Amino acid sequence: MARIVTERELTPITKLFVVEAPLIARNAQPGQFVMIRVNEYGERVPVTITDFDRREGTITIVVQNVGKTTAMICAQRAGDSFLDFVGPLGRPAPLPDEGHVALIGGGFGAGAIYTIARELRHRGARVSAIVGAQTRDLLILQDEVSSLSDAYFPCTDDGSFGYCGFVTGQLQELLAAGVGFTACFSIGPVAMMRAVAETTRPYGLKTISSLDPIMVDGTGMCGACRVTIDGQLRFACVDGPFFDAHKVDFAELVVRSKTYVDEQETAARLAGAAWAR
Amino acid sequence: MPIIRPTKTKMPVRPSEARRTNWEEVALGYTSAQAMAEALRCLQCQDPVCELGCPVNVPIREFIADIAAGDFAAAARAMKRRNLLPAICGRVCPQENQCELLCVVNGKQQAVAIGNLERFAADWEAAQGIAPAAAAPAKRPQKIAVIGSGPSGLTAACDLALLGYGVTVFEALHALGGVLRYGIPEFRLPKAILEEDIERLQAMGVEFQTNVVVGKTVTIDQLLEEMGYSAIFIGTGAGTPKFLGVPGENLKGVYSANEFLTRVNLMHARDFPRFDTPVHRGSGVAVIGAGDTAMDAVRTAIRLGAKEAHIVYRRTEQEMGAREEEYHHAQEEGAVFDWLTQPVGFVGGEDGWVRGMRCIRMELGAADESGRRRPVPVDGSEFVLPVDTVVVALGTNPNPLVPQTTAGLATNAHGCVVADEETGATTREGLYAGGDIVTGAATVILAMGAGRKAAAAIHAYLQEKSPAATEAARLQGLPAGQAGVD
Numbered sequence: 001m002a003r004i005v006t007e008r009e010l011t012p013i014t015k016l017f018v019v020e021a022p023l024i025a026r027n028a029q030p031g032q033f034v035m036i037r038v039n040e041y042g043e044r045v046p047v048t049i050t051d052f053d054r055r056e057g058t059i060t061i062v063v064q065n066v067g068k069t070t071a072m073i074c075a076q077r078a079g080d081s082f083l084d085f086v087g088p089l090g091r092p093a094p095l096p097d098e099g100h101v102a103l104i105g106g107g108f109g110a111g112a113i114y115t116i117a118r119e120l121r122h123r124g125a126r127v128s129a130i131v132g133a134q135t136r137d138l139l140i141l142q143d144e145v146s147s148l149s150d151a152y153f154p155c156t157d158d159g160s161f162g163y164c165g166f167v168t169g170q171l172q173e174l175l176a177a178g179v180g181f182t183a184c185f186s187i188g189p190v191a192m193m194r195a196v197a198e199t200t201r202p203y204g205l206k207t208i209s210s211l212d213p214i215m216v217d218g219t220g221m222c223g224a225c226r227v228t229i230d231g232q233l234r235f236a237c238v239d240g241p242f243f244d245a246h247k248v249d250f251a252e253l254v255v256r257s258k259t260y261v262d263e264q265e266t267a268a269r270l271a272g273a274a275w276a277r
Numbered sequence: 278m279p280i281i282r283p284t285k286t287k288m289p290v291r292p293s294e295a296r297r298t299n300w301e302e303v304a305l306g307y308t309s310a311q312a313m314a315e316a317l318r319c320l321q322c323q324d325p326v327c328e329l330g331c332p333v334n335v336p337i338r339e340f341i342a343d344i345a346a347g348d349f350a351a352a353a354r355a356m357k358r359r360n361l362l363p364a365i366c367g368r369v370c371p372q373e374n375q376c377e378l379l380c381v382v383n384g385k386q387q388a389v390a391i392g393n394l395e396r397f398a399a400d401w402e403a404a405q406g407i408a409p410a411a412a413a414p415a416k417r418p419q420k421i422a423v424i425g426s427g428p429s430g431l432t433a434a435c436d437l438a439l440l441g442y443g444v445t446v447f448e449a450l451h452a453l454g455g456v457l458r459y460g461i462p463e464f465r466l467p468k469a470i471l472e473e474d475i476e477r478l479q480a481m482g483v484e485f486q487t488n489v490v491v492g493k494t495v496t497i498d499q500l501l502e503e504m505g506y507s508a509i510f511i512g513t514g515a516g517t518p519k520f521l522g523v524p525g526e527n528l529k530g531v532y533s534a535n536e537f538l539t540r541v542n543l544m545h546a547r548d549f550p551r552f553d554t555p556v557h558r559g560s561g562v563a564v565i566g567a568g569d570t571a572m573d574a575v576r577t578a579i580r581l582g583a584k585e586a587h588i589v590y591r592r593t594e595q596e597m598g599a600r601e602e603e604y605h606h607a608q609e610e611g612a613v614f615d616w617l618t619q620p621v622g623f624v625g626g627e628d629g630w631v632r633g634m635r636c637i638r639m640e641l642g643a644a645d646e647s648g649r650r651r652p653v654p655v656d657g658s659e660f661v662l663p664v665d666t667v668v669v670a671l672g673t674n675p676n677p678l679v680p681q682t683t684a685g686l687a688t689n690a691h692g693c694v695v696a697d698e699e700t701g702a703t704t705r706e707g708l709y710a711g712g713d714i715v716t717g718a719a720t721v722i723l724a725m726g727a728g729r730k731a732a733a734a735i736h737a738y739l740q741e742k743s744p745a746a747t748e749a750a751r752l753q754g755l756p757a758g759q760a761g762v763d
Contacts, residue, residue: 023494037451043544043553044451069553084451086488216539216554219449219490220676221459223518223533235517238677252527255629259529263555270550 002085005058007078010140013065014108015074016050022057024087030119031093031210031242034059035218037084038072045069046215046237048112048187049088050141059087062111062140068267089218090241094208095119099182100126102174102205103149104167104196106188107133110140112210113187117148126150128179130170132192136161168195175203183208186245190254197245209245211236213253214260228252283386286315288393293609297579300463300547303606304368309349312397316345319389322381327391330379332726333432335359335366337376337391344394353402356395361435361477362428362725364403364470367396369461370722371569371600403473416482417441418746419507419739422500424491424679427455428721429512429712431478432728433735437510438481440736445506446483449490449678452543455514456713457721459543460535462573464580465603492678497686501707507742508735510701511694511710512728515718516676520669521565525623530557530631534570534670541577559666562586563634565620566670567597572604574668575612586612587662591619591639591652615662617641617652624661633661672718679714693717701731702738709735 008016024034033046051060065074076082093116095101101120105113110131117127129149133139134157146152154162155170163170167188175181184207186196193209200207213236216222220238227234228249234240289305296303307315325338336355343352356363372378372392380388420443423430431454434444452458454471479485489495491513500506518533520526537556540546544554562578564571567590578586588607590597593616597604608614617639624633638658641650675693680686685705687695694703694710701709711727713719740747 023489027494027496027499041545041552084488086449086451086490087493089490089493216536216544217450217459219493220516220678221518221673222536222539223520224536226520226527228527233520233522238517256527256529258629259557260555263549267550267553267555 001081001083003081004076004078007076010062010111011138013074014062014111014138014140015065016060016062016111016141017073017076018058018060019082019085020057021059021085021087024059024085025052025054025057028052028059028088029092030095030115032088032090033218033241034061034085034087035089035215036061036073036082036086038069038076039083042072042083043069044084044216044218045073046089046212046218047073048108048210048212049115050111051115051118052088059085062108064108067264068271071268071271086218090237091239093119093185093210093242095123095185096125096183097123098125100128100180102171102181102184103127103129104171104184104186104188104192105129105131105145106167106186106192108140109186109188109192109210110145113185114141114145114148116185116187117145121148128174128181129153130155130167130174132156132167132170132188134158166195167192168199171196171199175200175205181205184245185242186210190250190257193245194248194250194254197248197250201246207245208242209248210241211243211248211253212241213256281318281320281382281386282314285387285390286311286318286393288390290606293606293611296464297610300580302467303464304602306400307393307397309347309401312344312349312394313347315390315394316341318382319345320381326379326381327376327389330375330377332375332722333360333729335363335376335395340398341389341391341394344398349398349401350405352398356398360725362431362474363395364399365428365457365466365474366722366725367392367394367399368466368470369457371720373601375722403470416443417739418749419443419743420445420505421735422447422491422504422506422509423512424509425449425455425512425514425712425714426453426475426485427512427514427712427724428457429514429724429728429731430455430510431474432725433510433512433711433732434483434728435478435481436729436732437735438478438483440732442736442739444483446485447489447491447495448485448487449513450543451487453485453487455512459539460570460573462538462542462577464576465573490678492682497679497683497708507739508707508709510728510731510735511679511703511708511714512712512724513676513679514713514724515673516678516692517674518669519671519673521620521671523620523622525625525631526669528623528625528631529629530559530665531623531667531669534564534566534574534668535673537574537668538570538577541581547581556581557666558582559664560584561662561664562666562668563589563620563662563664564668564670565589566672567592567599568670568672569599569603571668571670572599572607572612574670576607576610578666578668579610579612583666587615587664588612589615589618589620589634589636589662591617592649593617593641596649619652619654621659623667631664631667634664634667635659635661673713675714675717683708691717697734699730700734701727702734707738
């Protein structure tokens with residue numbers, strides 16, 4: 001059991017939780033994830049660690065409500081506990097010690113880049129954060145991420161704040177203007193990470209994505225999270241989640257991520273109001 | 278001299294038609310009369326060679342004599358001197374390759390059904406609600422960490438607790454038992470039995486911590502240097518599954534056996550949507566491989582409603598790894614066996630779901646290094662088996678998490694932890710290992726045997742390391758020798 005210390009609604013569909021998990025906080029590194037199971041009937045789902053505090057013994061996560069399980073997570077309140085909260089899993093982000101890093105975050109990913117930005121700054125690299133959302137109200141953790149970035153580029157699909165368009169449009173502009181990025185990290189929806197990879201490919205910019213395939217155990221046992229990297233079989237939970245975005249078979253990842261769309265709909269429909277507080 | 282029946286007393290089983298649609302245990306267990314009749318087939322050899330075939334040396338002759346005499350409590354006590362998990366072993370051990378293989382009756386007649394008798398005595402005792410063995414009265418000062426709550430870890434934990442050590446078992450998953458939990462289905466090993474055995478260990482003072490991934494949540498170094506553990510047993514078992522490496526293997530509907538079984542067993546996908554984890558209920562299912570895990574997978578697919586469920590294996594019935602009992606049960610339940618058939622690729626629909634498995638027929642050629650005749654493809658024999666679910670049951674690699682994060686712990690070319698066969702000692706002082714993490718995918722009882730040997734070696738190591746603590750323990754009446762030794 002892991003007790004929720006504080007909760008914060010970031011948008012109507014996104015929540016931040018600070019969770020008591022001293023052992024995990026102690027060994028966590030930027031880019032790792034936890035597996036969460038809300039109750040005894042629940043799935044095990046991977047959630048990226050947004051932040052960790054070794055002294056307080058807490059882990060911070062940001063969860064976007066996109067289905068039954070994430071809705072159940074978002075329905076939790078401070079003082080509640082997650083039945084199972086396991087980690088830190090995966091390999092830490094392979095961060096450089098210098099240079100100028102473009103850090104791309106979309107949706108929940110705008111939260112997930114927080115601890116990576118902090119670590120990059122700590123190591124002495126320059127950070128340009130490019131974060132995207134559909135509209136201004138859905139942009140998350142702006143103050144936190146911008147305070148850790150040398151440059152901060154918010155993007156909204158509807159132009160209600162910052163750059164009007166996708167993060168890739170903003171990234172393309174910066175690349176074309178000759179901003180000397182030495183690496184790019186992207187975390188967010190698969191479609192975004194795929195588009196980022198295509199944007200940086202012509203520039204030969206080293207680009208790393210944090211892959212988020214379906215997982216069951218998350219500890220290197222079941223093989224559900226297998227991905228194809230440069231034609232090779234890899235397991236996102238133990239070999240990843242960070243891979244060279246120019247070598248990822250994103251088309252396969254997109255298809256495999258939709259394996260259970262019918263079951264997800266069934267689960268969400270049957271759950272109805274039961275999980276919605 | 279009693280008149281000995283030439284055949285084993287048949288294990289009563291649930292009718293195959295009934296079991297195709299439910300998850301209840303298939304083998305029902307002997308009645309008292311059946312058990313006594315079977316026990317009377319034992320010759321009570323002067324030199325019970327069957328016991329040499331048991332990796333944990335259960336006193337087979339003695340417990341069978343007790344059953345024959347109708348003293349079932351004594352039989353259970355005798356077994357438990359050497360094996361704290363007989364209800365599990367009686368169900369999942371490959372006795373025909375171990376104790377029963379060496380039974381002297383074997384040959385002209387069928388061997389004594391040692392496994393069935395072991396299960397009978399264990400179940401009989403459980404049904405009486407007999408109190409668990411009391412924990413050792415006093416404790417030694419040293420604490421030992423056991424990594425993984427599968428068969429090797431449970432056995433090591435049990436032996437070390439009996440010796441008076443404080444034992445903490447760390448489990449990565451949310452439920453205990455390792456492969457006994459996520460891998461072996463309910464119809465072969467009811468989880469209630471596993472839970473009873475774990476409760477008995479808890480009553481002995483063994484502490485269990487779930488959701489701790491050693492190598493990640495805590496490292497081996499932290500356990501040794503900061504958390505006060507004097508020695509560690511590594512029983513982390515299976516890691517990533519092996520795949521064929523042929524085109525289309527990542528289509529939707531292609532599972533590893535670990536994933537398929539974990540969804541159904543650990544995550545209860547068979548009760549979706551009451552439980553949230555789904556599994557595809559295939560209509561045409563192909564399971565690749567012919568070991569026990571493949572049989573578990575094909576029988577699981579049948580229970581999930583498959584219209585046709587195939588075992589596809591490149592060799593023949595003679596070479597398959599599965600136990601005969603599991604093979605027969607799968608046959609009875611309607612599994613189709615495609616021998617001498619090698620999958621060479623998968624065909625998908627536009628939606629990315631697997632629709633067919635491209636196969637080629639094989640024939641047996643000359644013997645290979647393993648002594649088995651090597652299958653070679655038959656030219657022009659390619660065909661497509663229509664399927665919507667595939668389960669790849671070709672074994673697993675060892676779990677990489679502990680070796681990845683532990684300095685001084687050597688692994689071999691396959692990623693298995695290097696450990697002494699007799700003691701489980703690894704290349705680093707104080708670290709012992711056993712089970713699949715050392716041997717690669719093997720059996721439950723071999724893992725138990727390794728857990729037992731390692732527990733004895735850990736005890737010897739700690740006695741040598743700390744004579745003062747050992748003397749203090751002796752004065753408190755704790756055993757000086759190896760746990761479980763008569």
